[in-house]
Amino acid sequence: MAVNPSVSNVSLTSVRSNxxxxxxxxxxxxxxxxxHxxxxxxxRLEFLPQLQxxxxxxxxxxxxxxEHQALLLSQKQQSQQQHRQRGSHYEGSSAQSTNGRLSSSSTLHRDSSFSATSFGEDSEHSQSFNMEDTLLTFSVGxxxxxxxxxxxxxxxxxFQQGSPLCIIFNAVRPQSKLTVVSSDDIKICKKSIYxxxxxxxxxxxxxxxxLFTISDVFSNSTDHFLKVLDVVNTLLNAAPEVFPQIDMSTQLESQRLAKPQTEYDKIVKEFIETERKYVHDLEVLNKYRKQLLDNQIINSEELYMLFPNLNDIIDFQRRFLVSLEVNGQVPSQKQRIGALFMHSKYFFKLYEPWxxxxxxxxxxxxxxxxKMNPNxxxxxxxNKMELQSFLLKPVQRLCRYPLLLKDLLQHxxxxxxxxxxxLGIAKSIARNINENxxxxxxxxxxxxxxxxxxxxxxxRIAKFGELLYFDRISISTSNSNEPEKDFEVxxxxxxxxxxxxxxxxKGSSISLKKKSNSSSVLHLSNSSNTNMNDFTKNTGKLDLRGRIMIVNLTQVAPIDNYxxxxIWESAKEKGNFILKFKNEETRNNWESCLHQLLRQxxxxxYKSVNTNSDMSSFSSPVQYSHNSVASIGSTLTRQISEVLPKSHMSNARQSFASEYRSISESYKNSIPDTMLLLRVSxxxxxxxxxxxxxxxxEDLLLAIKRKLAHLGVITKVKYQDEDGDFVMLESDDDWYVVKDMLKESNERLLNVWAYTN
Structure with a gap:
């Protein structure tokens, strides 16, 4: 009797859709x-009494x-809670139940401090946990x-017992019986599987x-288990008189009709059905990946770029679905769908490369x-559209979880x-997906x-930090005589x-409103209108027409019309400009981002001035720390006065006074416009x-080296830019930036630091 394993309904079928x-x-x-x-x-196996x-x-x-898995999760959660509360008194600890799932349940309900950790977080504490050691079963949590x-x-x-497989074999083919040896000895079990x-x-x-291997039977991988399941199912189908087919759809429908469906139940049903579809789509994608690999159509790097972590994601999502299915079989008051997300949040990090x-x-x-899809x-x-749609599935699913959980929470x-x-965890995951x-x-x-x-x-664009937002924005000032202009910002x-x-x-420029008569820090000019898609992919040449340092911003406030x-303020002048966005959401995003940067x-x-204050008792009035960024340079004087409490201002002013004590104001004012005084530390x-x-x-560096020649060989010189960063001064480009910075602040004095190594 020959059995064709291709008739199995477990394996994913290869169907090309037009x-x-x-x-x-x-x-x-x-x-x-x-x-299911x-x-x-x-x-079906229960029909054979010998297997019971x-x-x-x-x-x-x-x-x-x-129970062991639940206990491990409970212990990890308690360890996390203790880590968060380290240094503070922990109260309210209760005796742990001897039942692992009961203990886990009570702990989860007690833990009001459990927070939604984003999947992008990589704290040292969370990294010390190997969450995979909690996967003792084929369900999560x-x-x-x-x-x-x-x-x-x-x-x-x-199946790991070995002898049940031999019993199934004997029931299907009694004329070629295998020896059945029941034992808990792992070697005997493996011999039966062999x-x-x-x-x-x-x-x-x-x-x-x-076929599968002996290792597949003892593996904790869903891929390996499916190979075993596929073979067993094929064998059962070969003997329907011994293992009758069961119509699960009829049973499921009768169960559904047996109890009234609340709105909550309907949402759970939708949750499970859409999760089944998602896992199926992942398996389709994985089959396509294997086809590309088997046919050597693209290389391994291209495969990973297209399908990063796909095997791990599928393994996790299968377990996640099993847990959802389990919860769907019990009354709503006994379900633990929320706990499922709480215990799965670390596994969602698998999606980060994706x-x-x-x-x-x-x-x-x-x-x-x-080249990926031969005839x-x-x-x-x-086709191409199908593949692109499938690749979008994971991100779309992660962004749908918050909506489903919100509906569950409401009902x-x-x-x-x-x-x-x-819900907090799911929102955090979706936010990090969008952020990535x-x-x-x-x-x-x-x-x-x-x-x-x-x-x-x-x-230098490398010194600007990370690009946070960009858009085409209409800009104006509070001066009604100056027209509104569009710029790429x-x-x-x-x-x-x-x-x-x-x-x-360039002649159609406007200057920003300011309180001094000196030239404005920022000048704007006109730009043509394009839609956002054209803007993001535009390759047209641009002219740098204006810039404002974040450190010089003093106020960011929303006004009408999105x-x-x-309001900005440099050392010598002040001004304002108005950014007009296309919608309220974009305006709010920029506002929130700017406020966050200013808080930082x-x-x-604040920390820098405190550090400088703490060191004052150890330093002479002439000495100062090179790390006290905020206390060095006249550009930041006004900024510190804006952001620090008055109790800290005396220390800051003393630091600045100490820095400039040897150079009188009259001497600084006497410096010609064409000259610059370097104060070398x-x-x-x-x-x-x-x-x-x-x-x-080159001439500037040579002048410094000659001045300090009797003290040693000067090998490098640094200056402090408007951001408070110490920057090497070694090229004409650096010198150009310095002169531009001094011109804006109308300064004739530059503090630099010289080093011998």
């Missing part, structure tokens, strides 16, 4: 999920594993209190590719799909604490921007840059050097 609609909208039934596959096979003791033993083993174990783990434990595999080869014409590389994958498909009917995905009839925590994609896009934008700007005027961590297209006339009023600057300034002493602003960087 229609994107047919493949993307294929309905996935409950019988196609791993949970195992439930059906278990019920083995099924009972497998049930007991699975129950112990479920803990099972509801009324459920002992899941059927997937139970079948896995059944006999089973050998029997399939000899009597059922299975080949090695269609979210970061998705844009690159889509671009690769657009340019290389023809063959064996490929499960048949929950029992304690919703876990659902509230789960935004950063990836911004990285590409910065690369294009670098080549688009005709003249960077000595500025880029918000970096340290600076706001404004550009106009080179083709525009606008932000931004103020926090660093070396070995806790100061030296002055007068140089021409027209000199080269």
């Amino acid at each position: 229609s994107t609609h047919l493949l993307m909208n294929k309905k996935v039934t409950a019988q196609e999920s791993l949970y 596959m195992c439930l059906m096979i278990k019920k 003791p083995y099924l009972n033993l497998a049930h007991s083993s699975s129950e112990i594993l479920a 803990i099972t509801p209190i009324s459920v002992d174990c899941d059927p997937v783990t139970q079948l896995s434990k059944l 006999d089973f595999i050998l029997g399939l080869k000899q009597h059922f014409a299975f080949n090695d590719e269609e 979210s970061i590389g998705q844009n690159a994958a889509i671009d690769f498909i657009s340019s290389s799909f023809n 063959s009917t064996n490929f499960v995905i048949g 929950a009839e029992s304690d919703s604490k876990e659902l509230e925590i789960a 994609q935004r950063r990836t896009e911004n990285y590409e934008v910065v690369k294009r921007l670098y080549g688009r700007v005709v003249n960077w005027k000595g500025y 880029y918000l970096f961590e340290k600076i706001i840059l404004l550009f106009s297209e080179v083709s525009q006339k 606008s932000l009023n931004i 600057i103020r926090s660093e300034s 070396f070995n806790n002493d100061f030296y002055t050097v007068l140089v021409s602003l027209d000199c080269s960087a």
